[in-house]
Each structure stands twice: as C-alpha cells, then as structure tokens.
Amino acid sequence: MTAHLVVLSGPSGVGKSSVIREALRELPETWLSVSATTRAPRPGEVHGENYFYVSQDEFDRMILDDELLEWAEFAGNRYGTPKNAVAEKLAGNIPVLLEIEVQGAMQVREAMPEAVLVFLEPPAWADLEARLAGRGTESATEIQVRLDAALKELESSGFFDHVVVNDDVVSAARELIQYLK
Numbered sequence: 001m002t003a004h005l006v007v008l009s010g011p012s013g014v015g016k017s018s019v020i021r022e023a024l025r026e027l028p029e030t031w032l033s034v035s036a037t038t039r040a041p042r043p044g045e046v047h048g049e050n051y052f053y054v055s056q057d058e059f060d061r062m063i064l065d066d067e068l069l070e071w072a073e074f075a076g077n078r079y080g081t082p083k084n085a086v087a088e089k090l091a092g093n094i095p096v097l098l099e100i101e102v103q104g105a106m107q108v109r110e111a112m113p114e115a116v117l118v119f120l121e122p123p124a125w126a127d128l129e130a131r132l133a134g135r136g137t138e139s140a141t142e143i144q145v146r147l148d149a150a151l152k153e154l155e156s157s158g159f160f161d162h163v164v165v166n167d168d169v170v171s172a173a174r175e176l177i178q179y180l181k
Contacts, residue, residue, distance in 0.1 A: 005090060005112055006179050007098045009105040010120030011150030012075075013132035015166045016099050019120060022173035023097075023180065030095045030180055033086055036062060039077035042137055052082070069111055072103035075145050079104065095180050102153045105160070116179045119160035123167035 010016055024030060036052040038059050047053050054062070059078050062068055071080030081098055089096045098108065108115050122128040128150060132143050157163050162179060166172040 004180075005086065005096045005098065005108070005115040006176070007100060007105045007108050007115055007117045008120060008176065009100055009102050009117070009153070009160070010166075011122070011128060011153045012146040013128050013135065013150070014120050014122050015131065015169060015172070016120055018169045019164075019166060019172045019176060020097065020099055022169050023176045026173065026177055027095070027180055030097050031089045033081055033096060033098045035079050035081055035098075035100065036068070037077055037079045039075075039079075051079075070100065070104040070107035072101045072107070074101050074103070074149065075142065081108075097180065102156050102159075106156075109159075116162070117160040118162045118164055118176060118179055119157040120164050120166050120172065121154060121157060123165055 008016055008020065020032060024032060034048065034050070034052060036054050036059065038054060038056050039051075041047065041050070041053055045051065059080065062080065062082075063071060067082055067084065068080035069083035069086055071078060079101060081100060081104065086096055086098075100108070105117050109117060122131070129147065132138070132146055138146065164172050164175045
C-alpha cells in the first residue's frame, strides 16, 4: 500500500482537531503535519507541536523560498504547510494528514492532484455557533469573523472529494480513517 496525502478542511469550530485526535488513536502511524502560522499561540499551545509560530517577515521568507506546499490568510493571520516535511513522510510511505483551511486545500489540489480532500461540516449551523462561542478563545468580533468565513467555506464543500458530517466525533473519525488507509 502506498502512503497518500489526506487534507481535512472545514469551518472554524466544526471539530477538526477532535476528529483528528480520534482518528490518530486508530491510525497512530499517520503523520499530522504541523503548520506555520503568524498568529499568536493560544494558552497551552506549544511551538513545533501545535504550530510553528513565525513572524510576518519569516512567513514572507518561507513564501519567497518556495518552502510552503500551500498557504492562506484567515481571520487576519497566515497559515501554511511546510512542504519538505510532507514530501519526506510520503517518500517514507507514511500517510500524511493536513488540517488546513479551504483556501489551502484548493492549493494542495493544484500542487498534488492525487491528494484526497475531505470537508468536515457541522450537523447544523446552530451547532457551529455554539461550538465557537463555547471555546472561549475569541472575542465576539472574532467569532463573527469566523462565522462569516464559515458561510463561504460551507459553500465550497462541493470542491472536496468527500464530505463528512461531524454529528458524532467517533463516527466522523471512522469515516476519515477510510481515506487514510
């Protein structure tokens, strides 16, 4: 079996991290890519584990040096996937999972058409609103920015190879696992 790249996208607050945690319990050999970002760490986040936290200038350099498989701006911050690490894991026959924004997923599709793109959506809009408010990590203004972006992202779900509804984390993770095997 050849290892392949799976991209998981979906609106902020849909539960991507929870689904991924559950999927990695079942498939620990899968490598979860760590993105670079210009956003500040949230409480408890660790550099190199959750993200590579970089300055705007460092991110600009990474773009100029063609070090990113994809990158996008979201909610005033930039996020990108370092491409050398992805290539090394795939060359080593290790399945790779990216958790990235919709814009980034579209770039991956262009760069690596063989990638499997999975869109995670909430069971209902009210669930997404509740999850974002319940996190307690963003201001009301930031939550509204994320909700506005979520509306646009939900409209792009047809671009993806598969759509998974996160009405139950374990079930959603099992569906994601199908695409990683």
